[in-house]
Amino acid sequence: MKIDKTKLSRRDFFKAGTIIVGGIAVSSTFIPFDGLLFAIERPKGKGKWYGIGIDINKCIGCGKCAKACKIENNVLDEPFYFRSWVEQYTIKMDGSILVESPNGGIDGFKQSVPDEEIFKSFFVPKMCNHCAKSPCVQVCPVGATFETPEGIVLVDETYCIGCRYCVQACPYGCRYIDPGKGTVDKCTLCIHRLDKGMQPACFEICPTEARIFGDLNDPKSKVNEFLKNHTCMVIKPHLNTDSKLFYNALSSEVR
Amino acid sequence: MEQHIQNLYEVLSQVEGFVYPNEIELNWSILIVLYPFITGLVAGAFILASLERIFKVRILKPTYGIALLTALSFMLVATMPLISHLGKPFRAYEIMITPHLSSAMAIFGFVYLWYLMVVLLLEIWFDYRRDMILWANESKGVKRFLYRALSLWTTDISPKAIALDNKIGYIVTVIGVPSAFLLHGYVGFIFGSIKANPWWSTVLMPIIFLFSAIVSGIALVMLIYIIVSKVRKVKLNMACLDMIAMYLFYILLIDFVLEGLDQIHRIYEAEESFEVLHKLVFGKLFFTLFIMQGLLGTIVPLITLGIFQFYKPKENIRKVIYLIVPVLILIGVFFMRWNVVIGGQLFSKSFYGYTSFKIGLIGPEGYLMAAFWLIVPLLILAFLLWLLPPWKKKDEQSEIQSA
Amino acid sequence: MPQQIKRLIVAFAFFILLFLVLRQVLKPSSFGDLGHYRADAIQENIDSELHYAGIDNCSKCHEDIHMDKAIGFHANLNCEVCHGPGMKHVLYAGNFTDRQLPDSLLLYKPVGRSDCAVCHQVNAARIKILFDTIDNSMIRQIDAMTHNPVNKRTNEKLNCIDCHNPHQP
Incomplete structure (x- = not known):
């Protein structure tokens, strides 16, 4: 539609004005409902879109990843703060399940159950799942935690108010409050290393190459190869967080 | 921080089974128990006031003003426990500046402001405007200035203006009822929408929060009415108290049924998390859930008030019981919040174990801080009752005509 | 318009305006450039030190x-x-x-037995397929307490690296 400026009467002006202002007013009442739609659609980055693969069969529970993570990211030493840790699952013959993670596995593991009582046992390295529909990002009231265009969930520690809502929302226990800073802290997938073309510290240090990461949008990437050649599963799939941390040989006991 | 770490080592030694290493610390403590408790009192007190105004339960008139002022004084501090528990309290303004629309907590900021500014303050303002102008003329000095400022220096008290006040006040109350529901339903939603936590994640959570809120608010106003009457040395209006007790009984019954339904649903579905919750309820939560919330806070008041619906003992006995029952209900609702907030964090999201809860007397998250935020609204209420005494309002007839 | 409504509108308009102004002033500069967050925060995360x-x-x-x-x-x-x-x-x-x-x-310099035991201590959870070839199929596991604790001839305590070259075990 072409508007003839010379003929624009006052009435038309008000009419157009009312429509525009009214339209904005009406549409703005719908904006809050945008918030409802957070976990409905599966977002996917256009460029790089990082995913992680962990092969439980290869993990020997040395805990080097947990230690490297603490050192690389200056995480507090106390055994209550982990961006990355390892759990040892032992399923006994009687069906009971024993899970241990002393100091996140940093000091190594001991098998406390005698061999003849063990049905099976394995290690599960844990870290942030960098979910595409992160419950933690969804609940952050101020936008201090977010997904980068590459799909990494980061924290803006200069903006975090320390309300701890995200800690409650994370189903995987991957967040903690740094008592010194008063803000939340979590795995950054070592974005400072990725930026320099290096691997994240826990990947770099893994002696058995049990950890793999790569671009999910690139069909030839290591992570896509891993997904193709293994039967992979995420933890707590029923929560539909669209986790991007895929485990090979994940047992149903793992939560 | 040293003390904090030391506490955590102590908790670490009390961990049962397996919890994720980051879960040893219990993140939401007593202040977050207080936050829904106080917000609930606001919503409940307001509902009681609106019973009189909208639903024209005239017999509740003596509590109308007290209920409104109670709602306001608790509303003013409702966010304080939340803000004082923040890791960075001085960044709290960010919730208003850049609210993240998908976050229940961010929207709460606006729901809160709406309720405080548009509902509570407006209703009280229209209700008291004429009296404030009249009182200003009678007072001197600071008090006179205060009344003048609070009435925004208006002077018009012609019958036409008063009629308008009453009309708008009525409309505001009508808007206020769904707003009160929204306010407290939203607090429930903050917990109910956390899908990672099976103890919280239930559709009924907002409704349960709402009904327990109404129960607690009514109980509080009942208590305050009795105390204020004692202090003023005036006779208690027993008909009014009986009526409040009746409402209290029915709403408590609904609340009880809803919470029962929630648990029955949980037991019948017996999802993955059932075992860990079952042990939680009969272990670490047994005392607070079954004794404090269930028996003391729900069953005893229900039976007492239930009997009153059929048989009314002598006035003196009723007076004592009307003093005890609201206290029990308030304790029960407080522990209901406790069981939700603390209970929801005692078990691991791996469902393999439990952490434990340790709280100190002092410190930013201690008992004293919590007590402080419970006492402040009472002080505010005392001030408001002194400044705007509902019993000194003149010519109540004109108000009744309006609606 | 009645007096009280006028006053209220002025009061509300004042607060809403104040809020809008504060919002403009306080909103961080790069907020909203990429999403509902401060875009600069990505670079701040990248600026961390390498170890x-x-x-x-x-x-x-x-x-x-x-x-x-x-x-x-x-x-x-x-x-x-x-x-x-x-x-x-x-x-x-x-x-x-x-x-x-x-x-x-x-x-x-890891020289103690415990250093090697971190990976090689026998543990039922640790029997893992590492490579395709059968030879190297498992990580070698020993009990660090009982695996040749002393030199049998001299009775000296032995460390793992006394017999094994850690770079070529």
């Missing part, structure tokens, strides 16, 4: 050990798995001769 240098940096100076290691079972191991983070060492060790190297730039 682990990666195997390529080690092999630049320690070519000999790198070659040794390349033919053994530990071929795929990053040096820093056993020796700890080496970024500082990589950045500054070049300024010193071997003798002068200050302690702060020295890396950890």
Whole structure:
């Protein structure tokens, strides 16, 4: 539609004005409902879109990843703060399940159950799942935690108010409050290393190459190869967080 | 921080089974128990006031003003426990500046402001405007200035203006009822929408929060009415108290049924998390859930008030019981919040174990801080009752005509 | 318009305006550029300090050990798995001769039994398929307490590295 400026009467002006202002007013009442739609659609980055693969069969529970993570990211030493840790699952013959993670596995593991009582046992390295529909990002009231265009969930520690809502929302226990800073802290997938073309510290240090990461949008990437050649599963799939941390040989006991 | 770490080592030694290493610390403590408790009192007190105004339960008139002022004084501090528990309290303004629309907590900021500014303050303002102008003329000095400022220096008290006040006040109350529901339903939603936590994640959570809120608010106003009457040395209006007790009984019954339904649903579905919750309820939560919330806070008041619906003992006995029952209900609702907030964090999201809860007397998250935020609204209420005494309002007839 | 409504509208307009102004003033500069967050926060996260240098940096100076290691079972191991983070060492060790190297730039030398036991202590959870070939199919496991604790002839306590070359075990 072409508007003839010379003929624009006052009435038309008000009419157009009312429509525009009214339209904005009406549409703005719908904006809050945008918030409802957070976990409905599966977002996917256009460029790089990082995913992680962990092969439980290869993990020997040395805990080097947990230690490297603490050192690389200056995480507090106390055994209550982990961006990355390892759990040892032992399923006994009687069906009971024993899970241990002393100091996140940093000091190594001991098998406390005698061999003849063990049905099976394995290690599960844990870290942030960098979910595409992160419950933690969804609940952050101020936008201090977010997904980068590459799909990494980061924290803006200069903006975090320390309300701890995200800690409650994370189903995987991957967040903690740094008592010194008063803000939340979590795995950054070592974005400072990725930026320099290096691997994240826990990947770099893994002696058995049990950890793999790569671009999910690139069909030839290591992570896509891993997904193709293994039967992979995420933890707590029923929560539909669209986790991007895929485990090979994940047992149903793992939560 | 040293003390904090030391506490955590102590908790670490009390961990049962397996919890994720980051879960040893219990993140939401007593202040977050207080936050829904106080917000609930606001919503409940307001509902009681609106019973009189909208639903024209005239017999509740003596509590109308007290209920409104109670709602306001608790509303003013409702966010304080939340803000004082923040890791960075001085960044709290960010919730208003850049609210993240998908976050229940961010929207709460606006729901809160709406309720405080548009509902509570407006209703009280229209209700008291004429009296404030009249009182200003009678007072001197600071008090006179205060009344003048609070009435925004208006002077018009012609019958036409008063009629308008009453009309708008009525409309505001009508808007206020769904707003009160929204306010407290939203607090429930903050917990109910956390899908990672099976103890919280239930559709009924907002409704349960709402009904327990109404129960607690009514109980509080009942208590305050009795105390204020004692202090003023005036006779208690027993008909009014009986009526409040009746409402209290029915709403408590609904609340009880809803919470029962929630648990029955949980037991019948017996999802993955059932075992860990079952042990939680009969272990670490047994005392607070079954004794404090269930028996003391729900069953005893229900039976007492239930009997009153059929048989009314002598006035003196009723007076004592009307003093005890609201206290029990308030304790029960407080522990209901406790069981939700603390209970929801005692078990691991791996469902393999439990952490434990340790709280100190002092410190930013201690008992004293919590007590402080419970006492402040009472002080505010005392001030408001002194400044705007509902019993000194003149010519109540004109108000009744309006609606 | 009635007086009280006028006053109220003025009061509300004042607060809403104040809020809008504050919002403009307080909103951080890069907020909303990429999404509902401060876009600058990505760069701030990237600016963190590095601690682990990666195997390529080690092999630049320690070519000999790198070659040794390349033919053994530990071929795929990053040096820093056993020796700890080496970024500082990589950045500054070049300024010193071997003798002068200050302690702060020295890396950890794992010599004790417990160092090897971290990976090789027998544990039912640890029997893992590592490579395709049958020979190397499992990580070698021993009980560090009982596996040749002493030299049988001299009765001296033995460390793992007395018999095994860690770079070529």
